[in-house]
Structure formats: structure tokens, C-alpha cells
Amino acid sequence: MGKYxxxxxxxxxxxxxxxxxxxxxxxxxxxxxxxFVVIGIPFDTGSSYxxxxxxxxxxxxxxxxxxxxxxxxxxxxxxxxxxxVDYGDIPVIPGYIVETYQNIEKELLPVVERGIIPVVMxxxxxxxxxxxxxxxxxxxxxxxxxxxxxxxxxxxYFGQKYNHGTVMRRAIEEGxxxxxxxxxxxxxxxxxxxxxxxVARNLxxxxxxxxxxxxxxxxxxxEIIHQRVGQGPVFLSFxxxxxxxxxxxxxxxxxxxxxxxxxxxxFVRGLKGLDFVGFDLVxxxxxxxxxxxxxxxxxxxxxxxxxxxxxxxxxxxxS
Numbered sequence: 001m002g003k004y005x006x007x008x009x010x011x012x013x014x015x016x017x018x019x020x021x022x023x024x025x026x027x028x029x030x031x032x033x034x035x036f037v038v039i040g041i042p043f044d045t046g047s048s049y050x051x052x053x054x055x056x057x058x059x060x061x062x063x064x065x066x067x068x069x070x071x072x073x074x075x076x077x078x079x080x081x082x083x084x085v086d087y088g089d090i091p092v093i094p095g096y097i098v099e100t101y102q103n104i105e106k107e108l109l110p111v112v113e114r115g116i117i118p119v120v121m122x123x124x125x126x127x128x129x130x131x132x133x134x135x136x137x138x139x140x141x142x143x144x145x146x147x148x149x150x151x152x153x154x155x156x157y158f159g160q161k162y163n164h165g166t167v168m169r170r171a172i173e174e175g176x177x178x179x180x181x182x183x184x185x186x187x188x189x190x191x192x193x194x195x196x197x198x199v200a201r202n203l204x205x206x207x208x209x210x211x212x213x214x215x216x217x218x219x220x221x222x223e224i225i226h227q228r229v230g231q232g233p234v235f236l237s238f239x240x241x242x243x244x245x246x247x248x249x250x251x252x253x254x255x256x257x258x259x260x261x262x263x264x265x266x267f268v269r270g271l272k273g274l275d276f277v278g279f280d281l282v283x284x285x286x287x288x289x290x291x292x293x294x295x296x297x298x299x300x301x302x303x304x305x306x307x308x309x310x311x312x313x314x315x316x317x318x319s
Contacts, residue, residue, distance in 0.1 A: 036084035051285075
């Protein structure tokens, strides 16, 4: 067992104690016993429509107390192989995105420099740029796997360069993403022009709409993802609006006819074997959630992130 693991819910009721992700210890310092840290970035003033995802980390933490350490689908007890903590929230500056990016990079850099994998909860999708800036300083340009209804590759929104709709374009321009190994899955919804989906493709990304992945099926799509990403460091960004609103109503820019939670979990589970150096899950907006449906989906997707880290550690240990 690792040094840091969740509280035992046979001994301590889930409704007791402070809310941390999966009831992990709340620790604000780093040490060599940590394989991962869960971090909140409650910033939402990069949103173009609904705000309120600043409360996403709180919502995900609240539901995550129901998560248990054994993953029956992957046949692994996570904390037999990994150790990690809830590292709290990065201080954000509401309304000031450039300064918030500086805070994100400053806070995450010591994490990644120690070889600890950040598992981030947003917040809107604009936060990913700050994360990638820190990660690229350690690993160089990384492959991006993005599950999302939107490609987030517009040049500007309201005349501004930085928000949740431009984040991937800025990351590519800054050389943080290896576009030749990167892929976006789940694009759907109305567009402004027929060529809008080609914007991401012209930047070098491989792009699949929701309809295209559904026609291919998840197993075939996973083959394509593995072939595209190949060897080298990988960052996984999961926008909760990848899911259909029936599975994730609590989000800022919902699009109908999305993925089921079954497909989403199958996708993440099927990514084992890749060299992940960071994860984020963004755009959970609890004010529009119902019965914690969105929080439940988000917490369980994040549980699969941690499972990928445990499987990665298990493979390296040869056990």
C-alpha cells in the first residue's frame, strides 16, 4: 500500500470529514511518495456562455466520496500501486485570465518537475493552457487526446485571444502540443461556417465527430487513437460536454446527441498502455446539474484517470 490513500469507508462514514477527492488526504506539500495529485482550478471567466464551473471541483469532490479503490473492469486495486493526495485548489484570479495562467503554471511546475502526475478538475476549458505550459517545460510538446463537443481552436472570441474556445489553438501556437500525435474526438453541434471543423485539421490535429466515432464504434476508434498517439508523453483533456446532456446536463455549452457515459468510460479504460503525464476534466457546472448526474459522471471518469496511472505503475514494476 502507498503512503497516501483514501480513508477506509468501513471505518469512517462517507458523510463525515472534509470533502476531498475520493476521501484522499488533503496535503499541500509535495513528497517523493506521491505518484499523482488531484488539483482543482476553479476558474470560469474564460467561458463564452454560462458561468459557474468555478464550483465544479467542489461538486466533483462531493460526489467522489462514493468511489471505491478497486476497479473491477480493469481488475486492479489502485492503491496497491499508487499513492496520491488531494492537493487543494490553485489560487485563481476571477476575471483575469493571463494572471491566472501564470498562477497555474507556477503551481503546477513543481508537481511535474518531481515526476508527479497532475489530475486537474476545472473550471472551464481555458485552464488547460496554463497546465500545458507547465507540462511542456518538463516533457516538451505532448500528444493531446481531447474528448469534447468543441475543438476549441477558434482564433478569437469577442476579439480576445484567451478563453475556453481558443485554448487549443493557443497551445499549438506556443508549441505545447505535438499535433502529429494528437487527436480530438466528439465534435458536434451547429457551426458558423461549413469549414469550421477544418480549422482544427488545418492546425494538424486529427478530428473525429461524434457521428464518425459512433459509426466506427469505440473499439475501432481506440485503435485509431493508439496508432495516432504512439510513443511519448500524452496529456488527456476531457470536457464533460463530450457526453450527451442526458448524462451531463451540468455544463456550460451543452450539445445534444453526444456520447453515453458507457462509451466515455470505455474510451478512457481503453487508453491503458499510453504514457500519460497529465489529465484534466473540465466544464462541470453544478448549477445546471440534476441529482448530481454530471458530478457522478465526472468523478467516475476521473477514477478511470487514476486507474490508468495505477496500470502504468503496475506495468513499470513488472508485477
